[in-house]
Amino acid sequence: MKRRSFLKKSTAFSLPAFLGGFNLSAMAAPTMRNLVNGDDKILILIDLHGGNDGLNTIFPLDSFDNLANARPNIIVPQGALLEINDSLAFHPEMKRAKQLYDNGKLSVVQGVGYADQNRSHFRSADIWNTGTTAAESKTTGWLGRYLDDTFPNYPANYPNADCPDPFAITLGRSISGTCQGIEANYSMAILNTDDIGGLTTGVEAPLPNDCYGDELGYVVETFKKSNAYADQVIAAADAGFSNEYLYSDSNLSNRLKTVAKFISGGLQTKIYVLTLGGFDTHANQVNGDDPATGKHAQLLQTLSEAIFAFQKDLELQGLQDRVVGMTFSEFGRKIKSNAGGGTDHGSAAPMIIFGNCLNAGVIGDNAQIAASVNNNEGVAMQYDFKWVYGSILMDWFGVPEDKVKMLLTDDFQYLPIIGTCNEIPTSTNELVSVLEAKAFPNPFDQVFTLSFSILKKENVRIHLFDVMGKTIRTISNKTFTEGQHNVLVETHSLPSGVYFARIEVGNGVKSVRVVKK
Amino acid sequence: MFSIYTGAWTFDEAAHLLRRTIFGPTKARIQQAVDDGLDATIATLFSSPFPVDPPIYFDFEDDPLAANGETWVDIPFDEDIDDLASARAKSLSAWWYKQMNQNDQTITEKLTLFWHNHFVVSDSDNANLDWRYLNKLRNFALGNFRELTKEMTIDRSMLFYLNGNSNFKDEPNENYARELLELFTIGKGPLVGVGDYTNFTEQDIAAMARALTGWSAETEDDPNAIFVEEEHDPTPKILSHRFDNATIQNDGEEEYKTVIDIIFGKEEVARHICRRLYIWFIHYHLTDTIESEIIAPMAQILLDNDYEIQPALEALLKSEHFFDPAERGCMIKNTFDFFYSSFNTLHVAPPVDIIEEYRMWDDWDREFKNLDMSVFNVPSVAGWKAYHQAPVFYRDWVNSASAVIRKRLMPKFNYVIQNISPDTKGYDWINFISLLDNPLEVNEMIDEICQLIYPRPMIVEQKAFFKDALIPGLPDFEWNVEYADYLSDPTDEVKREALENKLHDMFMVMMQVPEFQMS
Incomplete structure (x- = not known):
């Protein structure tokens, strides 16, 4: 219900809020055009490439000692961490992110991943980009499918008077797999705003109806679209304004500064994709003598300073209600560190969402770290990343839920990520349909009892995962009545080791770690 | 479709075969193939490459066991010497690029790159290991x-x-x-x-x-x-x-x-590798017809020959299907094809001094990285996206950002080369056109260049567009006048320079149109 009321509100209030804080020097004609269209929401994706170590980003204080025990050579001393509430803290280099969090401009979704975690970079990146399950393979990106659905004739006849600007822009050399449509990719790669377009198409000859015509036609179209869009992009960059003093000199900062200029200059691009690489920290993730510093710390600093500057820049220009950003990464890393002062490919990790219109706070439970951790163990998946994608499509781009299911997954569950603009942080989230889940005995021999309670009669899905995030079996998928329930789980065929029972009730999720003796 | 090609054997067929099997064929190489005929050309392509000298240090003085200019391939890899690892890695990459430039006779270079894209290794940080790996690929390329x-x-x-x-x-x-x-x-x-x-x-x-x-x-x-x-x-x-x-x-x-x-x-193994070869040498459209008419018989040859690559690949490259006019030019050039189709085909000479030559290839390595293709730097274990990623395949090479970087590549040639070797010419257009059949007649000259550098015929209006870059707004005979004037006194540097500049303008336009992205 909250979601719908938000949608109404955001439409009704976007105009005055926009004008209220507006910086007059930045008011260029193209900006007004966006307002008239109304459809002015923008999504920023930041790809933390290489697999971000979520446990060195957001620390579960309720199991800090166990975490320290599992990764003694890289753990940041608890005293140095930046507490955001009683049980969670940010890495010390995320001061700016904490500031955003404290002001309700940054949210954390915990334990985001997918079932049957694939720990290969390229395959897992494909899964995140295309928005599939681990078993499926799709050739289109999750945003590409959304855009295909909205603009079914792309790329023919684009750009045009109604859609003069690129639908999506990647700041870098490559286009984004997230924006791959059936016929064409919706993203335009921009490496340098001073050098775009200007491509020679020469004299166009008729294209033969064969593979040469198809491939050459693609090149010709790419050249022409680049030239056509380049004029728009250059005009927006020229008309746009950015409070440059806010930004530090990192690549990511510079690119977000460019995005701020594009938005301020009235570019109607809906999606911007940026990449921050270097997260594949197998070795020397931290400095040996001071684990609060080092490679990963620098990346987190770069990220939080860039987001902070960008958010501030948008606020100063009155553009903050139009933009939401989120980070994603192909996987988190193992709970245990390795001997080389690094961490290896793991499973789930938190996602960071930023913007002015969030249901601010923390969604989901803290990662559970046991006293004794398996060598291959990653953080158990709590929320499917497709739930996050879909919830943003619903609340930010107004895509109906049934369409989201069609675009992403039938198993979609809505998460209240987007909220009213300017909301102050809440300490609890609204996902409380599962209460008090536990397992006993634990450790167990062959059989354990899973005990949980729910608030109302609902379908409960329970799956058993191994430490690699692989689905072992479905334990339950049926309706339970309100109250407490005990489910007996039999594991005779399974080898000893660590498992996770994941209980899913609507969008409420609890994972219980169990150990078979 | 898979029967042996028996049609015409002209410049166009020979050029098509060579564009797919060596990097940047020259007019002379294509003419050689025309003269030899299809069978002899295939035989040459599939013969053993000439032995070549191993890679050498080109910018490294700190190895007590090998001086700058000497090879390091049999000298132990000493991790304790600063920068030795990177000196050897750069040397090996440069060596590989040098082979792509020099070997214009055999299919070795394209096939070795195919295997590098298939059996990917990356970042071993030990060039001695990579050298042995690379030799296995080269030795087994056709094995x-x-x-x-x-x-x-x-x-x-x-x-x-x-x-x-x-x-x-x-x-x-x-x-x-x-x-x-x-x-x-x-x-x-x-x-x-x-x-x-x-x-x-x-x-x-x-x-x-x-x-x-x-x-x-x-x-x-x-x-x-x-x-x-x-x-x-x-x-x-x-x-x-x-x-x-x-x-x-x-x-x-x-x-x-x-x-x-x-x-x-x-037997699925045979079909799988045949599909990979098909995508590398012909196209990514693996339709049901291609499966049954090409992949199946090709895989059968592979099985009949106990997994020897050569007979199956020869059959593919000699097939009716390979020479089908509708299948020609359907590939978007990868970074190396794009680079060498200018560097090799248009006769850019590397520096004579071998150290300078290695340094130049090392500089190109940096440019190649900007264009997302360099050796020992394959993006994933599945290889370069162009050869496995549906639905984009070859189209992965060209987007709005990479097109701009490609556009800037050829105009940089002379600068990059002369920065290292001031006496080396880079492009030498006057020398290049002197090798054409009739450079005195502007239309014939442009026809001949188009036939050499584009996979399909260009229309009259396109050729006129190129001519306009050479002799803007002038009647055709003015080219003859200018060029003949130069020929009458080739020592006149001023005339040479003026002519060279005009040709440069035309060739730059020719390499920027979309058709030059095709192979």
């Missing part, structure tokens, strides 16, 4: 696919790259076994059951990983990987029904061969 797979399975660079090096009895690592099945040999089919990818199952991955335990790349002096008995799992490994429930019995350091032989017992 036996099954034996090459065995070599790769215990190659030290590969053991590092896909964690075979940390595949132990008590802690098996499935990374190599997974890619061996999924990418290198039989390929992954549709998921048809839990962990069942049609051609193999998760059980097979786990079993094969265990069969491959015990190989170590951590050797001091031995150039080859070593087998550590204590780390090898001696228990029987039982495969799934996809491999007829076969059992791999313990065979110690010979066991890996059993694994490969079992996989290659399945």
Whole structure:
């Protein structure tokens, strides 16, 4: 219900809020055009490439000692961490992110991943980009499918008077797999705003109806679209304004500064994709003598300073209600560190969402770290990343839920990520349909009892995962009545080791770690 | 479609074959092929390459055992010497680019790159290992696919790259076994059951990983990987029904061969590698017709010849289908094809001094990285996206950002080369056109250049567009006047310069139009 009321509100209030804080020097004609269209929401994706170590980003204080025990050579001393509430803290280099969090401009979704975690970079990146399950393979990106659905004739006849600007822009050399449509990719790669377009198409000859015509036609179209869009992009960059003093000199900062200029200059691009690489920290993730510093710390600093500057820049220009950003990464890393002062490919990790219109706070439970951790163990998946994608499509781009299911997954569950603009942080989230889940005995021999309670009669899905995030079996998928329930789980065929029972009730999720003796 | 091509053998057919089999064929090379005929041209392409000198240091003075200008390939890799690793790695990459420039006779360079894209290794940080890896690819390029797979399975660079090096009895690592099945040999089919990818199952991955335990790349002096008995799992490994429930019995350091032989017992392996070759040499449109008319008979030849690559690949490159006019020019050039189709085809001479030449290739390596293709730097174990990523395939090479970088590449040639070797010319247009049939007549000259550098005919208006860059707004005979004037006194530097500049303008336009992206 909250979601719908938000949608109404955001439409009704976007105009005055926009004008209220507006910086007059930045008011260029193209900006007004966006307002008239109304459809002015923008999504920023930041790809933390290489697999971000979520446990060195957001620390579960309720199991800090166990975490320290599992990764003694890289753990940041608890005293140095930046507490955001009683049980969670940010890495010390995320001061700016904490500031955003404290002001309700940054949210954390915990334990985001997918079932049957694939720990290969390229395959897992494909899964995140295309928005599939681990078993499926799709050739289109999750945003590409959304855009295909909205603009079914792309790329023919684009750009045009109604859609003069690129639908999506990647700041870098490559286009984004997230924006791959059936016929064409919706993203335009921009490496340098001073050098775009200007491509020679020469004299166009008729294209033969064969593979040469198809491939050459693609090149010709790419050249022409680049030239056509380049004029728009250059005009927006020229008309746009950015409070440059806010930004530090990192690549990511510079690119977000460019995005701020594009938005301020009235570019109607809906999606911007940026990449921050270097997260594949197998070795020397931290400095040996001071684990609060080092490679990963620098990346987190770069990220939080860039987001902070960008958010501030948008606020100063009155553009903050139009933009939401989120980070994603192909996987988190193992709970245990390795001997080389690094961490290896793991499973789930938190996602960071930023913007002015969030249901601010923390969604989901803290990662559970046991006293004794398996060598291959990653953080158990709590929320499917497709739930996050879909919830943003619903609340930010107004895509109906049934369409989201069609675009992403039938198993979609809505998460209240987007909220009213300017909301102050809440300490609890609204996902409380599962209460008090536990397992006993634990450790167990062959059989354990899973005990949980729910608030109302609902379908409960329970799956058993191994430490690699692989689905072992479905334990339950049926309706339970309100109250407490005990489910007996039999594991005779399974080898000893660590498992996770994941209980899913609507969008409420609890994972219980169990150990078979 | 797969029968032997018997049609016309002219400049266009020869050029098509050579564009796909060597980097940047010259007019002379194409003419040689026309004169030789199809059979002899194929025979030359499939002959052994000339022996070449091994890579040398070109910018490194700190190795006590090899001076700058000398080779390092047989000298131990000493990690304690600062920058030695990077000096050798750069030398090896430069050496490879040099072969792509110099070997205009055999298919070796394109095929070696094919295998590099297939059996990917990256970032081993030890160029001596990579040198041995590369030699295996070069030596086996046309040899036996099954034996090459065995070599790769215990190659030290590969053991590092896909964690075979940390595949132990008590802690098996499935990374190599997974890619061996999924990418290198039989390929992954549709998921048809839990962990069942049609051609193999998760059980097979786990079993094969265990069969491959015990190989170590951590050797001091031995150039080859070593087998550590204590780390090898001696228990029987039982495969799934996809491999007829076969059992791999313990065979110690010979066991890996059993694994490969079992996989290659399945005919799907032949079809999988034929598809990869088809995408590399012809197109990515693997339709049902292509499957039944091309892949099936080609795979049969491969099987009939016990996985020897040469007969099957020869048959493909000699087929009606390969020379079908509708199949020509359908490839978007990768970075190397794009670069060498200018550098080699248009006769850019590398510096004469070998150190300078290596330095130049090293500079190009940086440019290649900007264009997302450089050697020993393949983006993933699946290779470059252009050869496996649906639906984009070849189109991955060209987007709004890369098109701009490509546009800037040719205009940089002279600068990059002369920065290293001030006396080297870079493009030498006057020399280049002197090799054409009739450079005095502007239309004939442009016709001939178009036929050389584009895969399909250009229309009259396109040629007029190029001519306009050469003699803007002037009647055709003015070209004849200017050029003849120069020829009457070739020592006149001013005239030469003026002519060279005009030609430069025209060639730059010719290399910027979309058709130049095609091969």
